[in-house]
Amino acid sequence: MKEFYEQLLEHDLNPYLLFDSNGKIKSYNKEAEFLMNFVGVKELFELAVSNASLNFGFNHKYITLKYNKQSYYAILVGYISDDEIALRLYKSVSNQVHTIDDQKLKLINIFSLIELSKNSVLLNSNLNIVEVYDVSIPEIKLNINDFLLCLNDCFLYFSNDKEITLQVQIKIGEYEILNNKKHKIISLEFATDRKVQVDQDLEKKASKANANIFFNHNHLRLELPIIL
Amino acid sequence: MKEFIAISDLSKKIINIANMASTLPVNVLIIGEVGVGKKLLSTNILPNSIVFDGKFLEQSILSKTVNLSQYPDMIVTNIQNVINKKEFMENLNGVKVVATSNFMIDEIEDLFAIKIDIPPLCQRDEDLEQLKKIHYEKAKDVFDVKIDLDELDIDLSQNGISLKKSIFKSVFIKSLTDDDIKKSMEYFLHKKILEKKDYKELLQYFEIPLLDAAKKEFNSQLKMATNLNINRMTLRKKIEQYNLDY
Numbered sequence: 162m163k164e165f166y167e168q169l170l171e172h173d174l175n176p177y178l179l180f181d182s183n184g185k186i187k188s189y190n191k192e193a194e195f196l197m198n199f200v201g202v203k204e205l206f207e208l209a210v211s212n213a214s215l216n217f218g219f220n221h222k223y224i225t226l227k228y229n230k231q232s233y234y235a236i237l238v239g240y241i242s243d244d245e246i247a248l249r250l251y252k253s254v255s256n257q258v259h260t261i262d263d264q265k266l267k268l269i270n271i272f273s274l275i276e277l278s279k280n281s282v283l284l285n286s287n288l289n290i291v292e293v294y295d296v297s298i299p300e301i302k303l304n305i306n307d308f309l310l311c312l313n314d315c316f317l318y319f320s321n322d323k324e325i326t327l328q329v330q331i332k333i334g335e336y337e338i339l340n341n342k343k344h345k346i347i348s349l350e351f352a353t354d355r356k357v358q359v360d361q362d363l364e365k366k367a368s369k370a371n372a373n374i375f376f377n378h379n380h381l382r383l384e385l386p387i388i389l
Numbered sequence: 390m391k392e393f394i395a396i397s398d399l400s401k402k403i404i405n406i407a408n409m410a411s412t413l414p415v416n417v418l419i420i421g422e423v424g425v426g427k428k429l430l431s432t433n434i435l436p437n438s439i440v441f442d443g444k445f446l447e448q449s450i451l452s453k454t455v456n457l458s459q460y461p462d463m464i465v466t467n468i469q470n471v472i473n474k475k476e477f478m479e480n481l482n483g484v485k486v487v488a489t490s491n492f493m494i495d496e497i498e499d500l501f502a503i504k505i506d507i508p509p510l511c512q513r514d515e516d517l518e519q520l521k522k523i524h525y526e527k528a529k530d531v532f533d534v535k536i537d538l539d540e541l542d543i544d545l546s547q548n549g550i551s552l553k554k555s556i557f558k559s560v561f562i563k564s565l566t567d568d569d570i571k572k573s574m575e576y577f578l579h580k581k582i583l584e585k586k587d588y589k590e591l592l593q594y595f596e597i598p599l600l601d602a603a604k605k606e607f608n609s610q611l612k613m614a615t616n617l618n619i620n621r622m623t624l625r626k627k628i629e630q631y632n633l634d635y
Binding site for chain 2: 309313
């Protein structure tokens with residue numbers, strides 16, 4: 162019977178992790194393994210400890226979390242001894258089908274849009290940008306208007322910094338499925354020397370431009386599918 | 390056709406942005422003080438487009454006296470004067486709009502993928518020098534007089550507009566002959582006489598410029614009195630009477 166519950170947890174769509182009192186992982190399921198590609202064990206342990214109930218038992222908490230592309234709407238933290246603490250995260254379910262309106266896309270060189278956005282937004286700024294571009298990126302189809310609005314805000318986000326590095330490259334081994342087709346991904350990574358904070362307006366604009374946006378430590382990454 | 394002067398690095402960047410914007414199907418908002426060249430830049434982006442004043446176009450849309458479907462693109466000046474800006478822009482959906490405004494308008498900011506903020510002329514030294522030369526050359530041809538560029542009395546309160554006016558005025562003043570001065574004074578004083586001004590009141594129009602000119606040249610009351618051949622006490626009285634800050 163115990164084995165059955167273990168199997169059930171292993172196949173659960175929600176991540177589950179079991180820590181010892183020092184924060185080392187004792188057990189985790191497949192989803193947690195995937196999650197740990199994007200978030201550190203220490204961060205997850207701290208999340209569990211800071212949301213644990215005062216006494217032994219289980220504590221549900223409805224909080225919004227986002228790691229990489231996945232959002233979570235709640236967590237469950239439980240412990241029945243001082244030796245172990247368990248954390249379960251509940252995925253926000255989306256039945257949104259990833260589609261894109263081809264009619265609004267136009268073939269364009271992404272670097273010309275980056276140049277345009279950078280020059281117009283930072284016209285009076287002293288921000289120094291170290292550009293690391295993969296110039297082999299071909300012209301791609303984009304909704305130019307929505308992409309520019311999103312890109313403008315990305316540059317605006319760093320307009321008071323002294324220096325950033327902007328790296329534009331094709332991601333190796335990662336794809337996005339749109340309209341049932343597999344597309345390679347371009348990543349625009351803005352790196353600075355300070356911690357970046359999640360900006361919900363920027364997230365909305367990125368979503369409208371069919372891009373994913375990630376705020377991790379000191380960098381902001383915009384990813385969009387290569388539609389040819 | 391007049392062109393947007395772009396000698397400074399900043400203006401060259403602006404021209405590059407405008408050139409790129411002209412090839413893209415997105416709206417452009419040009420922001421800047423009066424006289425910085427917003428309209429000129431907008432015609433750089435859409436050289437063959439119709440130009441509408443924002444408020445006039447809003448009224449025309451409301452009264453249905455304009456057929457928007459015939460315009461694939463247009464320039465809208467002074468969009469800051471449009472009352473319902475969002476509704477106005479919704480009506481222009483499908484039209485490429487290059488709009489100008491004296492200031493950023495948060496309400497419709499997201500409807501313009503490209504925003505160009507043109508700095509005032511005082512922040513664009515190279516452009517200012519070039520504009521000075523252009524206007525001076527024209528003024529020199531009109532009034533047929535040569536002066537040093539440093540002698541121009543420049544007014545940048547309305548950027549290019551006031552600059553042009555002030556240069557023409559400077560050159561015009563330098564071109565005046567004794568007869569011109571007499572004629573213009575006669576015309577001016579005649580108007581004042583019609584306003585029932587008497588001799589004492591009109592005297593200031595002779596005396597103040599005279600005292601200013603003497604101050605400029607001699608820079609001390611003693612020298613002024615000596616050279617103008619008037620009593621020092623009389624000079625002091627005049628300065629006090631006209632409340633001059635010497």
